Amino acid sequence: VEEYKVMHDLPFFPMQRDERCPFDPAPELLQLQKTDPIARVRLWDGTVAWLITSYARQRALLSDARVSSDARLPGYPFSGPAIKARRLSAPNLVTTDNPEHDRLRKMLTRDFMAKRINALRPRIQQIADELIDVMLASGPSADLVEAFALPLPSLAICEILAVPYEDHAIFQGLASTLHDTTATADQGTESIDVLRSYVRKLVDKKYQEPVHDDVTSHLLELSRKGILDKAAVIEALIFLVVAGHETTANMLGLSVLALLSNSDQLEVFRSFEDPIDAANAIEELLRYLTIAHAGRRRVALEDLEIDGQIIRAGEGLIMATEAGNRDPEAFTNPGVLDVRSAASHHMAFGFGIHQCLGQLLARAELQIGLWSLFTRIPSMRLSVPLEQLSFKQRHTVYGVRAVPIEWG
Amino acid sequence: LKISVDESRCVASGQCAMIAPTVFDQDEEDGTVILLQSQPPDEFGELVRRAEQVCPALAIRVAG
Numbered sequence: 185v186e187e188y189k190v191m192h193d194l195p196f197f198p199m200q201r202d203e204r205c206p207f208d209p210a211p212e213l214l215q216l217q218k219t220d221p222i223a224r225v226r227l228w229d230g231t232v233a234w235l236i237t238s239y240a241r242q243r244a245l246l247s248d249a250r251v252s253s254d255a256r257l258p259g260y261p262f263s264g265p266a267i268k269a270r271r272l273s274a275p276n277l278v279t280t281d282n283p284e285h286d287r288l289r290k291m292l293t294r295d296f297m298a299k300r301i302n303a304l305r306p307r308i309q310q311i312a313d314e315l316i317d318v319m320l321a322s323g324p325s326a327d328l329v330e331a332f333a334l335p336l337p338s339l340a341i342c343e344i345l346a347v348p349y350e351d352h353a354i355f356q357g358l359a360s361t362l363h364d365t366t367a368t369a370d371q372g373t374e375s376i377d378v379l380r381s382y383v384r385k386l387v388d389k390k391y392q393e394p395v396h397d398d399v400t401s402h403l404l405e406l407s408r409k410g411i412l413d414k415a416a417v418i419e420a421l422i423f424l425v426v427a428g429h430e431t432t433a434n435m436l437g438l439s440v441l442a443l444l445s446n447s448d449q450l451e452v453f454r455s456f457e458d459p460i461d462a463a464n465a466i467e468e469l470l471r472y473l474t475i476a477h478a479g480r481r482r483v484a485l486e487d488l489e490i491d492g493q494i495i496r497a498g499e500g501l502i503m504a505t506e507a508g509n510r511d512p513e514a515f516t517n518p519g520v521l522d523v524r525s526a527a528s529h530h531m532a533f534g535f536g537i538h539q540c541l542g543q544l545l546a547r548a549e550l551q552i553g554l555w556s557l558f559t560r561i562p563s564m565r566l567s568v569p570l571e572q573l574s575f576k577q578r579h580t581v582y583g584v585r586a587v588p589i590e591w592g
Numbered sequence: 593l594k595i596s597v598d599e600s601r602c603v604a605s606g607q608c609a610m611i612a613p614t615v616f617d618q619d620e621e622d623g624t625v626i627l628l629q630s631q632p633p634d635e636f637g638e639l640v641r642r643a644e645q646v647c648p649a650l651a652i653r654v655a656g
Contacts, residue, residue, distance in 0.1 A: 286603070290623070290624070291622070293603075294620070294621060296604075297609070297618045298606040298609035528645075534648070537648065537649055539605050543607075544605075
């Protein structure tokens with residue numbers, strides 16, 4: 185009974201953001217950072233895990249080999265029923281440890297390395313310009329999310345993977361369910377099954393075709409050589425399709441909103457001469473907004489001691505990087521958006537071996553996308569008050585559902 | 593400045609090659625770090641230290 189009472193008194197994670205401050209992490213989270221940076225919390229399924237809110241501790245734990253990402257291990261803290269169903273359905277990059285993780289990752293890294301992404305920049309610029317052309321031709325108002333934030337990364341990842349963009353509505357919807365912490369286990373299983381059969385058909389068709397320079401062809405080539413089995417190719421593609429859809433899109437929408445809501449910062453942003461010139465500002469937006477707000481989920485493989493606190497083998501760990509990225513011990517004035525600050529050591533893409541595979545692509549899309557928008561539509565403004573907008577509190581990737589803008 | 597890299601730790605995040613492309617490159621096949629110069633001129637100090645700081649795999653060491 186005592187134990188039950190203690191557990192019942194623990195704070196529930198995730199905490200709610202304050203809707204009046206849509207760019208800030210949940211106030212309770214920042215409070216814990218001050219009073220109890222290694223705290224115990226209750227989760228949706230009644231389990232208990234450690235919540236880490238300090239930047240330094242997060243960085244240390246995320247790069248510690250005694251801390252595992254294997255979702256099959258008892259004690260792994262899941263974000264919700266649908267996400268649990270997905271993480272247990274088949275291992276992928278997110279849920280494996282080394283050496284298996286390294287083997288899988290190195291098969292995908294070729295296509296996301298610096299030279300490849302730099303070579304893609306003109307094409308990303310072209311996609312951004314075409315989307316802006318359409319907006320301008322049908323304006324003087326639009327929903328920025330629908331007209332720009334969603335299609336830009338979607339068109340790019342479809343090209344990189346050689347997945348037909350005409351099908352984007354299918355996997356956009358499925359990706360959304362798979363990021364929803366309130367979706368049921370059945371919804372999760374159904375979404376992953378639909379995605380798997382979609383990708384399997386695509387792969388079967390592609391198997392007959394001549395080899396091109398896209399990721400799918402590359403993975404199939406590895407499969408033909410016997411380096412990767414076909415099931416692993418399918419899981420890797422599902423992973424990339426899902427990851428490529430809910431991330432940069434949310435970051436684009438929220439960044440536009442953050443800049444439109446901070447006129448002095450917008451003025452600085454507009455003074456950048458080209459997308460590369462905006463690179464540091466993008467790092468600051470990534471830090472300030474940290475849209476992956478479900479925490480980085482891990483489980484301890486051995487007993488660990490942090491600041492005198494013992495974490496036992498088999499206990500779950502959640503690194504809330506949106507709090508770490510607001511830690512005053514790591515950043516000056518962390519609650520303020522300052523696009524001229526040096527924030528590149530943020531953990532918006534995570535840290536350790538699981539840090540985002542697509543981060544260079546995301547950066548290129550954000551630099552090109554945001555710079556092009558504010559340069560080509562300088563009079564862009566919100567057409568409704570900020571308070572009327574709806575945010576994705578319960579998705580593992582935070583974002584804004586629509587951003588109605590007008591110009592001219 | 594003296595730089596060393598541990599290829600076995602590298603996860604090919606590619607940030608070093610983006611930050612200081614004349615010091616760090618990536619393997620064409622899997623993106624693993626390639627150190628182009630282990631003792632770059634001092635003016636590279638800030639860039640290579642940033643690369644060291646952001647490397648998620650702690651695969652870069654800068655001394656000096």
